[in-house]
Amino acid sequence: MTVRRLGxxxxxxxxVSAVLPVSVRADTIDEKxxxxxxxxxxxxxxxxxxxxxxxxxxxxxxxxQLRDFKKGARKNEIMNGIAESLEKDDMKELAAYxxxxxxxxxxxxxxxxADVAAAKTANSAVGCSACHLDHFQGxxxxxxxxxxxxxxxxKTLAEFRSGERANNPGMTSLAQATPEPxxxxxxxxxxxx
Amino acid sequence: MKKLxxxxxxxxxxxxxxxxxxxxxxxxxxGDMSTVSQDMLNRAAxxxxxxxxxxxxYAQQRFYPNRQINTTNVSKLRPAWIFxxxxxxxxxxxxxxxxxxxxxxxxxxxxxALNARTGEELWHYVPKMGPITxxxxxxxxxxxxxxxxxxxxxxxxxxxxxxxxxxxxxxWKTEIADPEEGYSETMAPTxxxxxxxxxxxxGEYGIRGFMKAFDAKTGKLIWTFNTVPENSVGVxxxxxxxxxxxxxxxxxxxxxxxxxxxxxxxxQKQKSGAVDPAAKVVPVADKTGPAPSTSAAPxxxxxxxxxTLGGGIWQNPAVDLESRRIYFVVGNPSPDLDGSQRPxxxxxxxxxxxxxxxTGKYVCHLQYIPHDVWDFDAVSPPVITxxxxxxxxxxxxxxxxxxxxxxxxxxAKDCSLVRYSEPMVPQENMWTLPTKEGVRMLPGANGxxxxxxxxxxxxxxxxxxxxxxxxxxxxxxxSAYPDGKLWLGGAFKVIPSEEQWGNITAVDYxxxxxxxxxxxxxxMIGGILATAGGLVFAGExxxxxxxxxxxxxxxxxSFQAGAGVNAPPSSYSVEGKQYIVVGAGGNxxxxxxxxxxxxxxxxx
Numbered sequence: 001m002t003v004r005r006l007g008x009x010x011x012x013x014x015x016v017s018a019v020l021p022v023s024v025r026a027d028t029i030d031e032k033x034x035x036x037x038x039x040x041x042x043x044x045x046x047x048x049x050x051x052x053x054x055x056x057x058x059x060x061x062x063x064x065q066l067r068d069f070k071k072g073a074r075k076n077e078i079m080n081g082i083a084e085s086l087e088k089d090d091m092k093e094l095a096a097y098x099x100x101x102x103x104x105x106x107x108x109x110x111x112x113x114a115d116v117a118a119a120k121t122a123n124s125a126v127g128c129s130a131c132h133l134d135h136f137q138g139x140x141x142x143x144x145x146x147x148x149x150x151x152x153x154x155k156t157l158a159e160f161r162s163g164e165r166a167n168n169p170g171m172t173s174l175a176q177a178t179p180e181p182x183x184x185x186x187x188x189x190x191x192x193x
Numbered sequence: 194m195k196k197l198x199x200x201x202x203x204x205x206x207x208x209x210x211x212x213x214x215x216x217x218x219x220x221x222x223x224g225d226m227s228t229v230s231q232d233m234l235n236r237a238a239x240x241x242x243x244x245x246x247x248x249x250x251y252a253q254q255r256f257y258p259n260r261q262i263n264t265t266n267v268s269k270l271r272p273a274w275i276f277x278x279x280x281x282x283x284x285x286x287x288x289x290x291x292x293x294x295x296x297x298x299x300x301x302x303x304x305x306a307l308n309a310r311t312g313e314e315l316w317h318y319v320p321k322m323g324p325i326t327x328x329x330x331x332x333x334x335x336x337x338x339x340x341x342x343x344x345x346x347x348x349x350x351x352x353x354x355x356x357x358x359x360x361x362x363x364x365w366k367t368e369i370a371d372p373e374e375g376y377s378e379t380m381a382p383t384x385x386x387x388x389x390x391x392x393x394x395x396g397e398y399g400i401r402g403f404m405k406a407f408d409a410k411t412g413k414l415i416w417t418f419n420t421v422p423e424n425s426v427g428v429x430x431x432x433x434x435x436x437x438x439x440x441x442x443x444x445x446x447x448x449x450x451x452x453x454x455x456x457x458x459x460x461q462k463q464k465s466g467a468v469d470p471a472a473k474v475v476p477v478a479d480k481t482g483p484a485p486s487t488s489a490a491p492x493x494x495x496x497x498x499x500x501t502l503g504g505g506i507w508q509n510p511a512v513d514l515e516s517r518r519i520y521f522v523v524g525n526p527s528p529d530l531d532g533s534q535r536p537x538x539x540x541x542x543x544x545x546x547x548x549x550x551x552t553g554k555y556v557c558h559l560q561y562i563p564h565d566v567w568d569f570d571a572v573s574p575p576v577i578t579x580x581x582x583x584x585x586x587x588x589x590x591x592x593x594x595x596x597x598x599x600x601x602x603x604x605a606k607d608c609s610l611v612r613y614s615e616p617m618v619p620q621e622n623m624w625t626l627p628t629k630e631g632v633r634m635l636p637g638a639n640g641x642x643x644x645x646x647x648x649x650x651x652x653x654x655x656x657x658x659x660x661x662x663x664x665x666x667x668x669x670x671x672s673a674y675p676d677g678k679l680w681l682g683g684a685f686k687v688i689p690s691e692e693q694w695g696n697i698t699a700v701d702y703x704x705x706x707x708x709x710x711x712x713x714x715x716x717m718i719g720g721i722l723a724t725a726g727g728l729v730f731a732g733e734x735x736x737x738x739x740x741x742x743x744x745x746x747x748x749x750x751s752f753q754a755g756a757g758v759n760a761p762p763s764s765y766s767v768e769g770k771q772y773i774v775v776g777a778g779g780n781x782x783x784x785x786x787x788x789x790x791x792x793x794x795x796x797x
Contacts, residue, residue, distance in 0.1 A: 059324035064677060073675070095324060124784065125687045130330055131679065134282060134779075134787050139301070140326030140349065141677065169672030170679035177631065177668055177684040 029097050032090065035082060036098070044104035049151035056103030060141035062095035065167075074167040108150055110192035111185070118185035126174045128186070136190055146193035153187040228342045228358075229291055231386060235514060241771075244290040244763040247336050247381040248646050249722075251512035252577040255648035256723045257764040261771035263726030266796050267740045267750045273772060273795040274312030278305060281789040283331040283759070284778020285644075285719070287381060288791065289339055290765035291358070297776065297791050298334040302348035302378075305791075306361060309774075310767040312793060316361035322350040325372040327677060328379065329397040331781030335508070335644075336381035338389065340409055345389050347378030353391060353407055367412040369393065375400045375677050383509045384409055385550065392420075392506020396524040396570060397681060399674035402504030402542075404521060406553060416553030420504035420523045420541050423492075426450065427538025430563035435599065435613055439624050441564055446536035453495040453536070498535050501674050503527030504542045507644050508574035511591065513605065517550045520591050520605070522571030529568040529638075530627045530669045531682025538563035543570050545593055545601070545608055557608035561595060566627055567667055568638040568685065569596045574646050576656070581703040582611055592702055594647050594658045596640035597623075600700045614705040617641065617698040618662045627667035627683055637665035638685040639716065639782070646761055648723040650743055655699045655708055657729050657743070661716030661783075664691040697721065697731055699746060709746035718780055720761025722773070730773055732758020734785035738775055738792075756788020770795055 036054070040046050044055030054062060068074040069083035070091070083091070111119065123129055131142045138144040145153070159165035161175040161183070175183065229245060237243070238250035241259035249255045262270065278284075282300035289296045295309040302322065306315040326332070326349040338345040343364060344356040351372045355364040369391060370376035375398025382391040388406040396402065402420035407413065429443050503526045510521035523546055526532075526539040544560040562569050573594040580590030580602050589605040600614040621635040640661050648657040669683040687693070695717035699708040715734040722730045723743050732738040734757040740750040757779035764773050773794045779787035 060326055063324055068676075092324065099324070121689055125689050126684060127687075127782070127784070129784055130782050131328075133332070133781060134784075139332055140322075140324070140328070166672075168675055168678050169670065170675075170681050170684075172672070173668065173670045173681060173684040176670070177686045 029093055033094060033097050036094070039078065041104070044101055045106065046149060046152075049149055050155050051149070052152045053104060053106070053148055054098045055101035056144070057099060058138045058140060058143055059095045059099035061138065061143040062098055063091050064141050066091040066094065068167040074165065103144070103147065106147060106149060106191075108147070108191045111188040115185040115188045118182050119189035122178050122182040122186050126177055128174075136193060145190045148190060150187060150191035153190055154184075157183050157187060229339045231340070234340065234385065242766050243292065244288065244765045245339060246289070246383070247287045247338070247509050248574055248576075248761075251385065251514065253509065253511045253574050253646065254576055254578060254651065255646055255721065255761070256650055256725070258725045259764060259766055259771045260725040260727075261766070262724065262728065262764075262773060262796055264728060264742055264749060267726070267728055269796045270740065270750050270752070270773065270794045271796070272752070273793045276305070276307055276312040276314065276791040278303070278778075278789045278791065279317075281787050282778065283333050283781035283787065284776040284789070285331075285333045285335045285379075285760050285780070286776050287336040287720070287761045288763040288774045288776070289337055290763065290774075291339055293767045294358070295765075295774065296337045296339065296344055296358075298336050298346065299778070299789070300332045300334060300781075302334045302346060304337060304344065304346055304356065304361065306344075306358070307791070309765060309772070309793070312791070318346075318356055318361040320346075320348045320350075320352070320354060322348060322352075323372060325677070326350050327372060327375050327377050327398055328394065329679070333379045333781070335379055338382040338384045340384035343409065345382045345384060345409070347380060347382055347391050349377050349379070351376040351378055351393070353378075353382070353389065353412065355409070355412060365412040367407065367414075369405060370400070370403075373677050374398075380506065380508055383512065385512050385514075388415060388550070390510055390519065392521065394505050394507065396503040396505035396527055397529060397679050398677065399501035399503065399527045399680045400505065401500050401502060402506060402523060404506055404510065404519075404548065404553070418548055418553045418555070420506065420546065421499045421502040422540060423499050425499050425502060425537055425540045427540045427560065427563060430538055430560070433563070433624070434559060434561045434601070434610055435597075437623055439562070439564065440626050446532075446564070449533065450536040453498070454493060456493045457495065501527055502535055502539060502542065507572045508646065511575045511577045512550065513577055513589070516605070518547050518556055519550050520545060520547045520575045520577065522546070522573070522575055522593055524572060525565055525568045525570035528672070528674075528680045528682025530566055530667060530684075531671055532564055532566040533671060534682075535564075539565070545571065545575060545591065545603060547605075547608055559603060559608040559610055561597070561601065566669070567624070567634065568681075571595060572644040573642045573658075576647055576649055577605060578649055578651055578702070580611065590702070592647060592649070592656050594642035594656070596636060596638070596642060598636055598641035598660060600647070600656050600658060600702060600705075602702050602705070612705045614700045614702070615707050617658060617696065617700070617707065617710070618660045627669040629669060631666035631668040631684075631686060633664065633666050633688065635662075635664055637661065637663035637687065638667070639663055639718070643718050643782075645718055646720045648721040648729060649702075650723045653744060654701055654703045655743065656702045657721050657723055658698050658700065659717035659719065659721055659731055660696045660698060661718065662694045662696070663716050664688045664693070695733070697729070697741065697746070699743070711741065711746045711748070715785070716783060718783055719759035722762040722764060724764060730762045730775070732760070732762070732775055732777070734759060734780065734783060736777065736786065738762075738777070752792075752794070754788070754790060754792060756790065757785030759783075759785055
């Protein structure tokens with residue numbers, strides 16, 4: 001990540017969110033969603049690698065994350081600021097809007113055979129696919145993981161493991177129950193799907 | 194979506210005179226075959242043409258009375274047709290068959306109506322679900338219920354839907370509970386006397402479980418029984434139902450409860466006299482526990498943990514029309530592994546519960562594992578059958594197969610335990626408390642017997658169970674309920690270096706002795722069917738669907754279905770020919786190979 005580009009994303013999002021509440025400022029869903037594009041990308045490819053893909057992500061998951069950002073259950077300076085002014089209907093509308101978009105292809109490399117084997121072992125031990133489903137496509141409130149940004153997956157699993165991300169303690173337990181090398185393998189495997 | 198193909202059109206297509214076809218299709222022993230009458234449902238146990246209820250009949254015996262396919266000809270069993278659904282994900286449906294029409298469901302709560310003779314699709318219902326769906330163990334659906342001219346379905350977003358059986362058109366729809374709070378539906382409903390009975394998933398989500406009865410014609414709520422009373426403390430039991438020490442620190446639990454009962458600063462803002470609107474039916478006192486509170490006095494917020502204590506219901510109730518009672522089992526307390534937030538026995542989690550069918554009022558219960566911290570919930574549907582009491586005298590009994598690996602035998606009159614079987618799988622270190630680092634205990638958290646229904650053969654006095662052997666460690670971690678997200682209070686972890694396997698076990702429920710066992714290469718999940726032809730049918734995660742001699746366990750036939758066969762089989766007959774039908778779509782919970790096939794078998 002370059003400092004300059006992160007600065008652009010941060011300043012654009014913060015500037016827009018600080019001026020007026022999104023629900024008041026914007027009339028159409030495209031206008032409401034515009035602030036999101038400064039970080040998550042105009043065409044669904046995030047502007048930075050540790051920012052998640054939200055285009056084509058599961059609708060229920062997107063809604064719950066916005067809700068948790070608003071409540072402060074999930075911490076992120078930018079997202080907490082943006083979500084603060086959103087009403088429930090705004091969050092549901094935004095979730096539906098982004099869920100309906102096409103998931104972008106980040107052209108990430110497929111995992112090595114060794115990483116695939118380690119990831120499958122980890123999955124059989126803690127049952128990732130019992131929630132994220134076959135091929136890790138997710139559904140409802142469970143997010144799609146396949147093809148998600150590798151850097152974001154790494155950051156997120158580390159934050160679950162440390163407890164820094166606290167809005168899903170079940171993931172903290174599972175990440176802590178999984179050896180770190182297996183988590184690394186899982187991140188590479190998921191990113192390359 | 195294909196539209197309705199009426200019986201008339203079907204018969205025309207087959208080149209048969211309509212009148213003759215109708216005569217054949219109405220050749221049933223009971224009722225009017227254009228609809229499913231209550232009389233037909235009452236007599237389902239002896240109906241050798243239809244398969245009208247999830248587990249065969251109201252007693253849930255899973256004993257099919259047709260003997261056309263039997264031990265002498267089962268080797269000739271072959272696929273009659275294969276139908277492929279549009280959903281390639283975990284398949285747990287129990288096919289229901291009414292007068293030549295079959296109803297099956299898939300993951301994500303979709304319904305198909307099929308011609309049971311040919312496998313031809315008649316209609317396909319895809320629910321328009323809301324964005325919030327939660328689940329534990331896969332977006333499964335275990336089937337529909339039928340009554341009159343309606344088909345009933347519970348959906349993943351916690352809606353109860355009534356469909357026109359002829360067209361799949363929605364007749365009414367009602368919300369069972371708020372999915373954003375973690376409620377969802379995967380079980381099949383049960384319909385009896387104009388009531389649609391359904392429980393709820395969510396034991397892994399911090400919900401307050403229930404059994405509800407809805408009006409079958411209108412969808413209006415008739416009664417609710419909360420599986421967790423406001424006072425869920427119980428008797429501070431130190432042992433499980435079989436006498437094993439639970440290693441509870443009762444003094445610490447009592448201290449926690451006392452602290453929870455102290456008002457916190459924020460509690461003062463509560464409105465005085467607020468009554469929990471969900472508590473519409475309050476269980477009466479029974480001999481095993483104190484009367485739950487009926488006080489309208491405000492409780493401190495911390496003491497209201499009953500609102501997130503879990504107690505989901507995963508499978509259908511058994512119905513005893515003679516006594517007008519239902520019997521069902523209640524799932525685990527929430528969070529699964531962390532008992533520190535829920536002092537007491539956590540009534541009525543991990544219990545067999547009986548209610549009055551008409552009012553939903555409590556009659557009796559027996560708790561298998563008070564204050565469970567291993568997710569050893571009661572999930573396999575109970576069976577009503579005649580059993581020998583301790584003196585050998587025949588009584589009305591209730592069977593339940595536990596994750597513990599026991600088959601429990603109850604007296605239906607008061608829910609008391611008559612006996613329990615020899616363990617069907619290894620038990621080690623029970624009940625070692627979960628630790629932060631993880632501690633090994635057998636069985637693993639999936640059982641023993643998971644949600645898979647038992648089959649029984651009342652003539653042989655045998656119950657057939659499918660089991661898992663999955664060594665696991667149990668880890669505990671404290672956290673607050675994360676609002677609509679999985680809340681396990683820790684983690685279960687399969688030990689990758691240890692062998693896993695399964696078995697089919699026949700238990701003599703009049704003695705508790707194991708009659709026979711067949712080991713399988715993988716843990717078993719799905720279900721089993723016994724027939725009057727001296728057979729039991731069960732599938733495996735590796736795609737094999739097999740028939741066994743129900744007396745001896747000898748394998749008699751097998752078929753490779755190409756995907757995990759992890760659904761309960763059904764049987765039926767059309768135009769005088771018996772079929773066996775099963776779903777082959779794999780399983781999310783155990784990550785068995787996914788598929789999308791409904792396969793019907795017959796002999797020529």
